[in-house]
Amino acid sequence: MIRGLPRRIAxxxxxxxxxxxxxxxxxxxxxxxxxVLLSGSRQELTPEKLAAVRAEHxxxxxxxxxxxxxxxxxxxxxxxxxxxxxDHVADLIGARLxxxxxxxxxxxxxxVVLGVGSGVLAAVRRGWVDSAVVGGTTLAASVPAFVAxxxxxxxxxxxxxxxxxxxxxxxxxGRLHHLTLPAFALALSALAVISRVTRQAMxxxxxxxxxxxxxxSGQTERQIVVRHVLRNALGPIVTMCGLVMAGMLAGTVVVExxxxxxxxxxxxxxxxxTHDFPVTQAVLLLMVIGYVVVTTLVDLVHPLIDPxxxxxxxxxRKPEGxxx
Amino acid sequence: xRTKLCTTAVGLAGALLFTVGCSGATSGSGGATVDPAKxxxxxxxxxxxxxxxxxxxxxxxEPASLDMDAQGGSSTRTVMANICERLLLLRPxxxxxxxxxxxxxxxGDKKLVLTLRDDVTFHDGAKMTADDVVWSLKRHARPxxxxxxxxxxxxxxxxxxxxxxxxxxxxPSALFTKALAGDAGIIMERKAVEKxxxxxxxxxxxxxxxxxxxxxxxxxxxxxxxxxxxxxxDDGVRPLTKEVVFRWASGSALVNSISTxxxxxxYLTATGPAAVLSKKKGIRAYYxxxxxxxxxxPTKSGALKDARLRKALSLxxxxxxxxxxxxxxxxxxxxxxxxxxxxGYEKAAFQKAQKDLEHNGAYTASPxxxxxxxxxxxxxxAGAPGEPIVVSSDGxxxxxxxxxxxxxxxxxxxxxxxxxxxxxxxxxxxFSDPKSRDGFDLIPVDWYISKADPxxxxxxxxxxxxxxxxxxxxxxxxxxxGKAQQTIDDRKRAELVIDAQAKFADDAVWIPLVQVPSVMVxxxxxxxxxxxxxxxxYPWAADLGTKKG
Numbered sequence: 060m061i062r063g064l065p066r067r068i069a070x071x072x073x074x075x076x077x078x079x080x081x082x083x084x085x086x087x088x089x090x091x092x093x094x095v096l097l098s099g100s101r102q103e104l105t106p107e108k109l110a111a112v113r114a115e116h117x118x119x120x121x122x123x124x125x126x127x128x129x130x131x132x133x134x135x136x137x138x139x140x141x142x143x144x145x146d147h148v149a150d151l152i153g154a155r156l157x158x159x160x161x162x163x164x165x166x167x168x169x170x171v172v173l174g175v176g177s178g179v180l181a182a183v184r185r186g187w188v189d190s191a192v193v194g195g196t197t198l199a200a201s202v203p204a205f206v207a208x209x210x211x212x213x214x215x216x217x218x219x220x221x222x223x224x225x226x227x228x229x230x231x232x233g234r235l236h237h238l239t240l241p242a243f244a245l246a247l248s249a250l251a252v253i254s255r256v257t258r259q260a261m262x263x264x265x266x267x268x269x270x271x272x273x274x275x276s277g278q279t280e281r282q283i284v285v286r287h288v289l290r291n292a293l294g295p296i297v298t299m300c301g302l303v304m305a306g307m308l309a310g311t312v313v314v315e316x317x318x319x320x321x322x323x324x325x326x327x328x329x330x331x332x333t334h335d336f337p338v339t340q341a342v343l344l345l346m347v348i349g350y351v352v353v354t355t356l357v358d359l360v361h362p363l364i365d366p367x368x369x370x371x372x373x374x375x376r377k378p379e380g381x382x383x
Numbered sequence: 384x385r386t387k388l389c390t391t392a393v394g395l396a397g398a399l400l401f402t403v404g405c406s407g408a409t410s411g412s413g414g415a416t417v418d419p420a421k422x423x424x425x426x427x428x429x430x431x432x433x434x435x436x437x438x439x440x441x442x443x444x445e446p447a448s449l450d451m452d453a454q455g456g457s458s459t460r461t462v463m464a465n466i467c468e469r470l471l472l473l474r475p476x477x478x479x480x481x482x483x484x485x486x487x488x489x490x491g492d493k494k495l496v497l498t499l500r501d502d503v504t505f506h507d508g509a510k511m512t513a514d515d516v517v518w519s520l521k522r523h524a525r526p527x528x529x530x531x532x533x534x535x536x537x538x539x540x541x542x543x544x545x546x547x548x549x550x551x552x553x554x555p556s557a558l559f560t561k562a563l564a565g566d567a568g569i570i571m572e573r574k575a576v577e578k579x580x581x582x583x584x585x586x587x588x589x590x591x592x593x594x595x596x597x598x599x600x601x602x603x604x605x606x607x608x609x610x611x612x613x614x615x616x617d618d619g620v621r622p623l624t625k626e627v628v629f630r631w632a633s634g635s636a637l638v639n640s641i642s643t644x645x646x647x648x649x650y651l652t653a654t655g656p657a658a659v660l661s662k663k664k665g666i667r668a669y670y671x672x673x674x675x676x677x678x679x680x681p682t683k684s685g686a687l688k689d690a691r692l693r694k695a696l697s698l699x700x701x702x703x704x705x706x707x708x709x710x711x712x713x714x715x716x717x718x719x720x721x722x723x724x725x726x727g728y729e730k731a732a733f734q735k736a737q738k739d740l741e742h743n744g745a746y747t748a749s750p751x752x753x754x755x756x757x758x759x760x761x762x763x764x765a766g767a768p769g770e771p772i773v774v775s776s777d778g779x780x781x782x783x784x785x786x787x788x789x790x791x792x793x794x795x796x797x798x799x800x801x802x803x804x805x806x807x808x809x810x811x812x813x814f815s816d817p818k819s820r821d822g823f824d825l826i827p828v829d830w831y832i833s834k835a836d837p838x839x840x841x842x843x844x845x846x847x848x849x850x851x852x853x854x855x856x857x858x859x860x861x862x863x864x865g866k867a868q869q870t871i872d873d874r875k876r877a878e879l880v881i882d883a884q885a886k887f888a889d890d891a892v893w894i895p896l897v898q899v900p901s902v903m904v905x906x907x908x909x910x911x912x913x914x915x916x917x918x919x920x921y922p923w924a925a926d927l928g929t930k931k932g
Contacts, residue, residue, distance in 0.1 A: 089808075095815045106849075109815060111527035145448040146585040146603065154586070154603035212639055224639035225632050225646075227605060319636035321445070321604030329444075332808060 071351055078347045079133075079340065083126045086331070086339050093142060093334030094118055116142055129340065139337035143330065148341045152323060156345075158227045159322035161234060162314070163307045165242035170249040171300055177250075178257020178296075182265070183284060192254060200251035204310075208244040208317035215240060225319030241318040245311060249303045256299045260292035267291065293364050301357030308349040422713065424900055424914075426475040426671050431911030431928025435624045438909065438927060441640055441649040445631045446607065449598065450584025451566050452528040460566070460919035461650055462629055465609055466506075467592035469568035470497060470516070471560060473920045475913035477672060477727045477835040479564040483511065483593065487563065489871050492555040493538075499546040503616045505572040506590060506597040513542040518573040520550070523566075530567035533559065555869035557876055561727065561834040565920055595622050595925040606630050609924070623911070623928030641666060641904055648905040648927075650918045655780065657902040658711035665907045671914030672724035673901040675831040676717055677705075677785065679774075679894040683854040685824030686768035692798070693891035695761035696772075697745035698754045699792035706897045709784030714897035716748040719884055720830060720840060722898035724916045727835025729877035736881040740888050746895075750792075758796040771799035774825045777810040785827045785896065813852075820852060829899070831916070838867045838880045844892045855892045 094112045113119050117128065132139060138148035181192035202210075216224035228237030264270065270287050278286070312324035323342050330338035442458035451463055472482035481487065486498040503511040517540055524534035536556040543549040552559070562568065575591035576583050583591070586603040593616065596609040610626040632640055638656045640646040642663050651657045661668035679696075681687040687696075702716035718740035726733040740746055747754050772793065776786040786802045793800040803823065812819040813826055820826070832839045841864045842848055846856040860883060867879035887893070901916040910930050912923040 092812055092815060095811050107526050108531060111525075115527055140581070143447045143454075144585070144603075145450065145453055145581075150586070151603055154605075158604070209635065212635070217639055217643055220643065223645055224643050225636050226630055226640075317636065319630070319632035319640065321631075326604070334808075 067355060071348075071355070074351060075344060075347065079130070079344055080126060082340055082343045083129065083336070084122060086334070086336055087122050087125070089331075089334070093336070125336075129337070138341045141330070141335055141338045143333045143335045143338070148337045151326065151338060152341060152345065155321055155323045155326050158320055159308070159311050159315070159324060161227075162238055162242055162245065162311055162320065162322060163304065165235075165238050166246040166249070166307060167300070167304050169242055169246035170253050170303065173246070174250040174253025175257050175296060175300075178254040179261060179284075179289065181254070181258045182261035182288075189258075192258070196251035196254045199247050202247060203313075204244050204248065205313045205317055207247045208241070208314055211240045211244050212317065227320050238320075241314045241320060244317070245307060245314045249307065252303060253296070253299060257292065257296050260295045261288055264288040264291040294361060297364055298357055298361060301353055301360075305350045305353035305357075308353070309346040422670055422715070422900070424670050424672060426477075426915040426917075427913045428669055428903075428905070428910050429930075431623055431909070431926065431930065433623065433929030433931050435909070435927070435929050436626070438624050438627050438648070438924075439646045440627050440629050440924075441637055441646040442629055442631050443633045443637065443649075443652065445604070446601075448584040449590060449601070451569055452522055452525075452530065453584060455529050455566065457650075457652060457919055458631065462607060462609070463592075464594075464918060464920055465596040465627070465922045465924040466590050466594045466598055467569045467571070468594045468922070469564055469566075469920070470570065471564040471568055473564040473727075473835060473917050475671075475915050475917050475921060477724050477915060477917060479561065479727060479835070482564075483516075483570050484563075487560050492869070492871060493552045495550045495552070495559065496543070497548045497550070499548065500616075501546050503593050504614060505575065505593050506612055507572070507575060508614065509572055509574065511570060511572070511593060513544070513546060513548050515573050516548045516570055517542050519570045520548070522571075522576075523569070530562070530565075533562040533565075533567040555871060557868055557871045558834060558836055558839055561836045561839065564835075565833045595620050595922050596627070599626060620922075620925050622925040624924060627924050627927070641906075644906065647909055648903065648912075651902040651904060654710045654713040654899065654902070657713055657904065660904045667905055667907060669903045669905065669914035670713070670900040671903065671916065672722065673831065673899060673916035674722045674724040674833075674835070675829060675901075675916070676720050676722045676898040677714070677781065677827065677829045677896045678720045679785070679789065679896065680826045680828045680850075680852055681891075681894070682820050682824055682826065682852040684821055685770065685772055687772060687824050688853070689765045690890050691761045691765040692768070693894060694745040695758040695765070695796055696789070696792055696798065697891050697894045698747055698758040698761070699750050699796045700747065700894065700896065701749045701788055701792065702747070702896055703749040705784055705788050709781045709788075710897065710899060713902065714899045717895050717898040718744075718746040718888065719837070720843075720887075720893045720895045721832060721837050722900070724901070725832055725835055725837045725840065728873040732874075732877050732881060733837065736884060740885070744885075744888050745891050746888070750795075755795050762796050762798060767797050768799075771801040772824045773822060774800055774802050774827070775810070775813070775823045776802050776804050776827065777807045778804050779807070781829070782827050789825065814850070817852075826852070828893070833919075836876075836880075837884065838864070838876060841880065841883050841887060842868065844883075844887050851892075853892060855890065857886065857890065860886045860890075 094109045117125060129139065140146065141148055141151055144151055177192045177196065181189040212224050215221045222240045223237050226237055228234045265288055270283060273283050273287050311322055312328055315322045315324040316328070323345065326338065327342040330342065442461050444456065444458040446459035446462055447456060448454040449459065449463060451459070451467065468483055470482060470484040471479045471487060473479055483500060483503055484497040485500050488496050490496055499511070499513060499516060505511060520540045522528065523530040524537060525531060536552045536554055538551045538553045540548065540550050570593065571591040575589070579588050582588050586601040590598040595612055595615050597612045599608040599610040601607040607629040608626055611622050630646065634656070637649065638659055641649060641660055657668055660666050681693055687693050706712060706714040706716055718737055774786050774789050776782045790800045790802060809819070843850040844855055844860060845851060845864055846861050863879055863883040863886065867876050867883060870876040870879060901914060901918065903912065903914045903918070908929055909927060911926040911928050912918070913921060913926070
């Protein structure tokens with residue numbers, strides 16, 4: 060694992076460099092003139108003013124020059140100032156990142172506990188319980204996050220008044236109170252996916268020979284589920300949880316908007332619509348980093364849970380060698 | 384245990400399905416409409432008598448920067464109106480009165496002398512000096528700054544006494560004093576701004592103004608708090624509310640915050656949320672004057688170069704229908720391209736002129752069969768164009784309704800219309816890049832002016848003006864508007880503006896549709912602030928308090 064580390068880091072850096080250029084070029088090529096959006100209201104748009112704004116933000120320079128300037132400053136730890144907010148990009152992101160990370164973490168707790176729980180339940184209790192879980196998760200998977208958000212706000216926020224409808228709250232309990240509905244809305248479809256994966260992985264593990272062997276050796280059903288079935292199914296479940304969580308880091312926009320949360324998702328949307336290059340660039344890169352880091356961690360953790368998977372992707376010991 | 388978990392999940396899913404079906408009331412727009420006939424416009428609300436510690440207020444967006452020279456926007460203005468004061472004050476009835484300047488007098492027609500109050504202190508306690516005033520005005524005038532266009536005619540700005548600043552002009556500028564009641568007249572403390580450098584206006588830094596409230600804190604992304612300035616220089620102003628906490632939300636998040644009492648009030652720019660909220664218990668909606676109006680702006684690219692076709696189209700427009708379905712009944716059919724909030728002087732004269740326009744020319748609230756016949760005749764005279772008229776729409780609710788109304792009107796009078804939907808960022812380009820308008824013949828435009836003077840609008844019809852997309856050119860009109868903008872006497876200027884306005888309407892340079900009032904929603908417990916568009920320039924929080932003392 061340690062041996063592969065420099066290679067992984069080099070790969071990460073190359074990914075970031077390529078991603079940063081693609082993102083920069085895409086924002087540059089998007090329709091709309093940033094100078095117009097930076098100039099205030101329409102009645103104040105004069106050619107002189109637009110020229111002054113362009114000069115102030117170096118918008119007349121060619122793409123490569125602008126990218127080069129950004130990269131050079133970025134390497135020195137300066138992500139620049141937001142066009143729209145005039146504040147340091149690092150400060151803007153720093154103020155919003157905790158909300159998004161907390162939201163994703165809370166949602167992860169939801170989908171891991173409820174998703175894995177319901178998946179296990181469906182796999183263990185065949186029959187009506189299984190059908191109910193499959194039916195429920197099919198329904199949950201088909202509800203888009205924004206619909207779930209509106210429904211949750213409408214029922215638990217406005218009608219019942221149990222949860223606040225906007226803002227991120229203060230203090231630990233305030234945070235939990237404010238983020239419960241958004242996290243649940245965000246977790247809902249992920250929960251369904253995880254539940255399915257868990258159920259499937261468990262079913263496959265049940266069918267394997269060593270479970271039969273364990274059963275023949277007289278272990279209780281509970282021991283079989285915990286020691287053999289769940290343990291063998293854990294690999295795909297953890298991988299899937301990691302991937303879903305990594306995907307969430309880039310997908311909080313809808314929920315943040317619906318619940319009036321100031322996270323990096325809503326920051327990104329407003330940055331894109333106002334052509335705020337420095338912020339768009341930084342937030343998207345952060346999301347790329349988040350995705351790469353989480354998926355790398357999953358890669359690293361996977362062999363620890365399931366020694367059948369050896370690091371570096373080479374085939375490891377045969378499963379037969381591992382049965383108790 | 385496990386079974387319980389499962390039934391909870393299934394139960395939740397069921398509840399979701401149920402609520403999806405009936406959550407329309409909170410979705411932010413559509414559904415509720417207000418009867419336009421019952422819409423009462425009031426500039427102010429009844430006076431507050433009780434103190435309040437903290438009032439929660441919603442703005443539609445987080446302020447981008449508190450440096451008003453760098454960034455405007457209605458949300459920032461709504462917050463900063465309480466913190467920053469101007470040389471003159473725009474009052475809730477849209478008239479102006481002296482403020483930081485106790486006198487602003489023209490001596491000769493190209494010289495304005497400002498006599499400053501000498502008891503004004505900034506929020507850090509420093510006294511306001513003539514140097515601060517000169518520095519602030521020169522900062523506004525810099526070409527990259529928001530308000531620089533207001534300073535186009537200014538020649539020099541100089542201190543001419545310990546409490547006196549004199550401004551000279553290249554040509555007489557009647558609108559300049561109106562601009563001094565807007566953001567172009569904000570006075571900041573030079574030392575405080577220069578000390579902060581590039582950080583001025585960003586979170587975590589103090590303001591540099593003199594208003595009844597000062598910036599307490601701004602947590603980027605979450606909330607902005609202003610608090611009563613204890614050493615406020617004007618003893619006549621006694622704010623009842625200790626602090627106002629601003630948070631931001633739009634659409635359904637805004638509606639939900641106010642319906643659940645998480646926020647106590649908001650000024651709204653969209654009519655959808657206003658219509659929904661005005662029906663909720665414990666919340667009152669107040670409607671006030673604004674300068675905002677929706678119009679159709681023709682371009683020179685197609686058949687609408689012919690004034691007869693523009694007039695014909697205008698005659699066939701169902702403005703009542705647009706007000707009802709596009710603006711939830713919260714708009715009013717209107718014959719001029721600026722709302723009544725622009726009438727900061729000679730109100731009666733402007734009101735009469737508006738009424739006159741409603742009875743002749745090319746205006747109808749909803750067209751009768753006579754109007755349609757007249758319109759058809761005009762089309763006949765001009766000859767129906769072979770190519771369809773291309774109307775742009777950015778897909779928003781208002782623009783969709785307006786473009787459908789254009790299609791309907793055109794059909795009745797034998798014109799063909801194509802609607803082209805564009806992205807909203809593309810829409811903004813229409814205002815800066817003439818090439819972006821190629822291929823579009825008619826563009827719906829919502830326009831507001833920051834000054835309470837219609838003369839500030841009509842330069843959009845001048846020969847060669849950047850907003851004159853039609854390429855309209857009329858020497859008589861140019862002379863009238865030019866003269867109006869240089870006529871300092873209010874009564875005489877109003878006469879000239881009314882003449883120019885009649886010419887503008889007669890030639891259908893733009894096709895006015897509806898005027899949209901300013902809306903304030905407020906929890907039942909509170910009262911005091913004005914409902915008019917003045918909320919962007921007047922320290923409204925200083926009037927806010929509870930009903931019972």
